Amino acid sequence: MRSLARLPLPLLHRMGALVGWGMAVIPNRQRRNALINIGLYAPERPAAELVRMRNRSLRELGKTLFETALLWLRPPAEALSLVREVRGIELLEREPGQGLIVLSPHIGAWELAGLYLSTRGPTAIFYKPQRLLDDLIVASRRRAGATLAPITARGIRVLLGALERGDNAGILPDQEPREEKGAVFAPLFGIPAYTMLLVNRLARRSGAPVIFMIAERLPRAAGFRIHCLQAPEGIDSEDDVTAAAALNRGIEQCIALCPEQYLWSYRRFRRRPSGGRKIYTGSLRDASAIEIARRRRQAAASLTRG
Numbered sequence: 627m628r629s630l631a632r633l634p635l636p637l638l639h640r641m642g643a644l645v646g647w648g649m650a651v652i653p654n655r656q657r658r659n660a661l662i663n664i665g666l667y668a669p670e671r672p673a674a675e676l677v678r679m680r681n682r683s684l685r686e687l688g689k690t691l692f693e694t695a696l697l698w699l700r701p702p703a704e705a706l707s708l709v710r711e712v713r714g715i716e717l718l719e720r721e722p723g724q725g726l727i728v729l730s731p732h733i734g735a736w737e738l739a740g741l742y743l744s745t746r747g748p749t750a751i752f753y754k755p756q757r758l759l760d761d762l763i764v765a766s767r768r769r770a771g772a773t774l775a776p777i778t779a780r781g782i783r784v785l786l787g788a789l790e791r792g793d794n795a796g797i798l799p800d801q802e803p804r805e806e807k808g809a810v811f812a813p814l815f816g817i818p819a820y821t822m823l824l825v826n827r828l829a830r831r832s833g834a835p836v837i838f839m840i841a842e843r844l845p846r847a848a849g850f851r852i853h854c855l856q857a858p859e860g861i862d863s864e865d866d867v868t869a870a871a872a873l874n875r876g877i878e879q880c881i882a883l884c885p886e887q888y889l890w891s892y893r894r895f896r897r898r899p900s901g902g903r904k905i906y907t908g909s910l911r912d913a914s915a916i917e918i919a920r921r922r923r924q925a926a927a928s929l930t931r932g
Contacts, residue, residue, distance in 0.1 A: 627762070630692060631699035635708065636847035638692040646688025650681040653910040660684060660890035661912055662905060665919025667815045667885070673916050682886045689843060690735065690889075697737045698766035705741060710844065714854030717837045718746055725789030725834035727825060729799040729857070730841075731877050732889035735850055736798065737766075738841040742852055743796050744770035750788035751796040752781060752824075772796075782824065789832035799825060799838075800877050802897055811899050812870030817926050819874060820897040826869035829862040836861050838876050842884045853883055895922075 630638065649657060661680045668676065697705050720726055730739040743749050750773040756763060764774055773788065775781035775795075785795045799822065803809040808823040829836050836857035841850045858879070860872035881888045895905045905922050908914045 627695050627759075628699060630695035633696075634847075635693065635696060635849075638696060639689045639847045642688035642690070642692035643685045644688070645691065646685035647681075649688065650684040655906070655910070656891040657684065658908075658910045658915045659893055659906050661915040662919045662922075663890045663892075663894065665916050666817050666895070666905075666923055667881075667890075669920065669923050673913070676916060677912055679886060680890065683888065683890045686734075686843065686887045687889065687891065690887075693735060693843075694737055697735065697741065698762060702741060702745070702770045705738065706745065708849040709738070709742060709841075709852055710849040712742075712852040712854070714837075714856075715852075717854040717856060720835060723792040725792050725832055726794050727789065727828055727832075727834050727836040728794055728796050729825065729836065729838045729873075729876065730796060731800040731838070731880050732798065732892060733840045733880055734843045734884060734887040735841040738850055739839050739852065740767060740772070740796055741770055742841065743794055743839060744772040747794055748788065748791070749773070749794040749796055750775050750785050752777060752785055752798070754801070782828075785828060786831060789828060789834045795828065795834070797825060799873055800892075800894065802894060805897070810866045810870050812867055812874050814874040814877065814894065817895055817905075817922065818899050818902070819895055821870035821874055823866055823870060825873055826862060826866070830864075838880050840880050840883065843887055853880070855879055 660683055661676060664676050664680050728743050730736050740751055748771065751767055752775045754777045767774060773784065775784035788795050802820050803822045808827065809820050810823065811818040812821045825836060838855040838857060840853050842853060843850055858872040858875040860868045863869040863872065893906050898904065905918065908918050
């Protein structure tokens, strides 16, 4: 990992793209799951275009894996020097003493988005402790002064305390919550997705505004572009489904900025509503994955009409 961190970004991206090419060529579940998700996202596109998008997305995933060494281990100022532009930076401004909830889906260089946020003032970041590399992850995210809040009741209290002090709270909003946690099914690409209510609860209790932030990877290893977007209306609604649907619309808006850089291999629709059929199943062949996406979308449309 430390050896990789010393390499220049263009070389890291070339190495990552090569690994991603291997993931796209060799049949595997991540390759299949990515194609199923892309088929759900863009059902109107021809099969060949869906496959091309899947292959490009896996190359982008390879770049993510390799550039993470640089983002974790190089000095924060050096990593942040790769940010070429920040769009919507005015959304990071707020009244004195007012907290800010910042949501960063798994798009592009999400580690860089968290690092950038930490330089904008005291920040608490909600994260899931990992069995591997956890010490490295924690150390890297603390370099710029971030406080780590584990995905526990104690971590939620850390986030709420940060917001009440007028600090930032950073959350990855597109992870499927554990079953015992507050969540509801809400549409994502028109498919019911088990969606967290944590953002809604924090926004309502603290009164903090909510925005989205992603770090888009620029072509030819030219660096990164930060995007800040206003959260859709309704994210702080008293109605759980309305709030969760608004959260997912915000994620969709972020994905639309650079769809090939989304983490399509993640099983976002693993948990299904009662009676719903599994989505990530079947053979590893591309034709089978596309057919599963088509059938599950048809089933979702039938439920909506019903």
